[in-house]
Amino acid sequence: MKVKEQLDQLREMSTQELVDQADALKESLFRLKFRKALGVGDVVADIKREKKTLARVYTVLGEKEGAAKDGN
Secondary structure (H helix, E strand, O other): OOHHHHHHHHHHOOHHHHHHHHHHHHHHHHHHHHHHHHOOOOOHHHHHHHHHHHHHHHHHHHHHHHHHHHHO
């Protein structure tokens, strides 16, 4: 999935869905790091992708919180 498409998809999500997505990504990162420590497979690219996606989720969450504060 391209970055622009991914950002558009994340911006359509509600705040609660974004929080759930962030939790799922954190768990996925934990599992990938554990697999890396065990030396099972090549997971470096997967870790990098998950970290970037998590950063995007936090960015969109920040945008939504900023918009909510501006609206009040």
